[in-house]
Amino acid sequence: xxxxxxxxxxxxxxxxxxxxxxxxxxxxxxxxxxxxxxxxxxxxxxxxxxxxxxxxxxxxxxxxxxxxxxxxxxxxxxxxxxxxxxxxxxxxxxxxxxxxxxxxxxxxxxxxxxxxxxxxxxxxxxxxxxxxxxxxxxxxxxxxxxxxxxxxxxxxxxxxxxxxxxxxxxxx
Amino acid sequence: xxxxxxxxxxxxxxxxxxxxxxxxxxxxxxxxxxxxxxxxxxxxxxxxxxxxxxxxxxxxxxxxxxxxxxxxxxxxxxxxxxxxxxxxxxxxxxxxxxxxxxxxxxxxxxxxxxxxxxxxxxxxxxxxxxxxxxxxxxxxxxxxxxxxxxxxxxxxxxxxxxxxxxxxxxxxxxxxxxxxxxxxxxxxxxxxxxxxxxxxxxxxxxxxxxxxxxxxxxxxxxxxxxxxxxxxxxxxxxxxxxxxxxxxxxxxxxxxxxxxxxxxxxxxxxxxxxxxxxxxxxx
Numbered sequence: 001x002x003x004x005x006x007x008x009x010x011x012x013x014x015x016x017x018x019x020x021x022x023x024x025x026x027x028x029x030x031x032x033x034x035x036x037x038x039x040x041x042x043x044x045x046x047x048x049x050x051x052x053x054x055x056x057x058x059x060x061x062x063x064x065x066x067x068x069x070x071x072x073x074x075x076x077x078x079x080x081x082x083x084x085x086x087x088x089x090x091x092x093x094x095x096x097x098x099x100x101x102x103x104x105x106x107x108x109x110x111x112x113x114x115x116x117x118x119x120x121x122x123x124x125x126x127x128x129x130x131x132x133x134x135x136x137x138x139x140x141x142x143x144x145x146x147x148x149x150x151x152x153x154x155x156x157x158x159x160x161x162x163x164x165x166x167x168x169x170x171x172x
Numbered sequence: 173x174x175x176x177x178x179x180x181x182x183x184x185x186x187x188x189x190x191x192x193x194x195x196x197x198x199x200x201x202x203x204x205x206x207x208x209x210x211x212x213x214x215x216x217x218x219x220x221x222x223x224x225x226x227x228x229x230x231x232x233x234x235x236x237x238x239x240x241x242x243x244x245x246x247x248x249x250x251x252x253x254x255x256x257x258x259x260x261x262x263x264x265x266x267x268x269x270x271x272x273x274x275x276x277x278x279x280x281x282x283x284x285x286x287x288x289x290x291x292x293x294x295x296x297x298x299x300x301x302x303x304x305x306x307x308x309x310x311x312x313x314x315x316x317x318x319x320x321x322x323x324x325x326x327x328x329x330x331x332x333x334x335x336x337x338x339x340x341x342x343x344x345x346x347x348x349x350x351x352x353x354x355x356x357x358x359x360x361x362x363x364x365x366x367x368x369x370x371x372x373x374x375x376x377x378x379x380x381x382x383x384x385x386x387x388x389x390x391x392x393x394x395x396x397x398x399x400x401x402x403x404x405x406x407x408x409x410x411x412x413x414x415x416x417x418x419x420x421x422x423x424x425x426x427x428x429x430x431x432x433x434x435x436x437x438x439x440x441x442x443x444x445x446x447x448x449x450x451x452x453x454x455x
Contacts, residue, residue, distance in 0.1 A: 021223075022231050025305055031379060032310050051188050058192045065199075066219035069314045069342060069350050072212045073199030080192045113310075120311060123204055127357020128311050130377040136310045 008158035009044075013060050016040050021067060024143075030135035034143030036151070037064040037075060038112040039105060041083030042144070043151035046101050048159045050087030056155070057083025074119060082112045105148035110141040213343060220345040231304075293332070293410050297450040299323045303443045304348070313356035313378035315339075315443055320347045328408060328452040330401070336414035336437035337361070337401060338446055351446070354382060354415065354436050363415055364402040365393055373399065373415060373434065379441070382416055384432035391430060393421050399434055410451050 016036050024034045041057020048056075061079030065072045086108050090100070113136055120128030144151075202208040301317035308314060319325050321344050329341040331351045339353040340361075352359055359375035363384070372385045387393060397418040403411025416434035423430050 018230055021227055051185050054189050054192050066216050068309045069312045070309050071200050072203040073196045077196035080196055084189050127377045131311055
């Protein structure tokens with residue numbers, strides 16, 4: 001990643017975190033609120049492939065973990081796995097196919113929330129499976145599906161070179 | 173040649189992925205085992221210190237937008253709340269017309285004041301704080317408050333709201349703090365039921381009833397009984413703070429303990445202002 005890409009990516013993560021902790025926290029449906037920090041890694045996976053997906057998913061996850069009362073590293077681990085997985089599955093074609101980023105965001109977000117709950121249970125936090133998991137999965141997945149388009153455009157702005165820069169090869 | 177390049181890229185991809193997974197697992201282990209708790213909580217505290225003013229500023233601008241969307245997706249409950257408030261206005265108007273009702277209101281206020289001036293905590297210094305965010309994570313029942321270390325808030329301080337105990341401070345930055353609510357799955361409070369019976373009150377998730385553990389099957393417990401902090405657990409909390417009321421008691425044949433549930437006295441879903449009792453520093 002070039003310096004410009006790092007700065008732009010960190011800017012996107014910071015803006016997403018700010019939105020997450022302010023405006024999105026006020027949106028509660030059945031006690032659950034959207035979680036866009038997973039979406040950043042998913043969008044990076046769609047745009048840049050598995051490595052970008054994993055790295056951005058990790059960074060976004062760490063940022064969320066630092067401001068959350070939950071264990072440090074949990075969101076980062078889930079973000080890494082989901083970002084990598086989406087990058088590997090989409091194979092660089094997802095952003096070209098209409099509607100596919102939305103479907104990927106929907107499915108990957110649902111998997112991310114369930115993975116998070118199971119990880120919590122494995123780490124001795126049984127209440128993670130006691131929350132209204134169906135509501136949390138539905139809210140996070142639908143919100144991220146709706147926001148997938150703008151998120152992919154943002155990550156394209158962050159990860160792809162501008163016209164005057166040489167295009168790096170896609171990392172797999 | 174092309175195959176070798178592809179293999180090298182594939183190995184690098186896998187290595188990056190594994191390093192990130194390993195890093196995450198290491199952080200989780202350090203945080204969960206408490207071996208580097210000071211490091212991880214220090215990092216969280218630093219991040220919060222940097223982020224809080226930013227969030228405070230942005231909140232002022234973005235709050236109306238958030239509330240607009242919140243209203244849009246939660247129209248049903250807003251309508252119900254509106255109806256409830258209209259009913260309340262009607263009731264208050266009737267109460268206003270009656271001296272008797274006025275006295276009742278006065279008594280309710282006195283009860284609220286009595287909660288905040290319990291003998292056990294009346295002598296302790298307290299800080300009034302505003303709740304700035306509720307349930308930051310869908311998986312933890314916490315609230316953020318606008319007072320931190322600069323105001324004398326420290327880890328483990330009990331937090332009291334209208335009605336009774338709300339929770340305990342789990343992280344404190346310079347200007348903010350996070351309070352773990354009674355309903356959080358990690359919450360465990362030493363309580364007493366009646367004069368003799370000590371027990372533990374465990375949270376089991378936001379919106380769920382509290383579970384009272386270690387109540388012997390021979391203990392005499394009744395629905396509606398008041399539960400207060402015991403002052404045990406090595407003096408983690410001052411004794412005598414009202415916490416919850418018993419909602420159900422079940423005896424299981426052959427079991428050594430009763431199954432007892434309780435409801436918090438304070439409305440944990442509607443906290444605006446709370447009182448942080450500066451107990452940890454003074455004890």
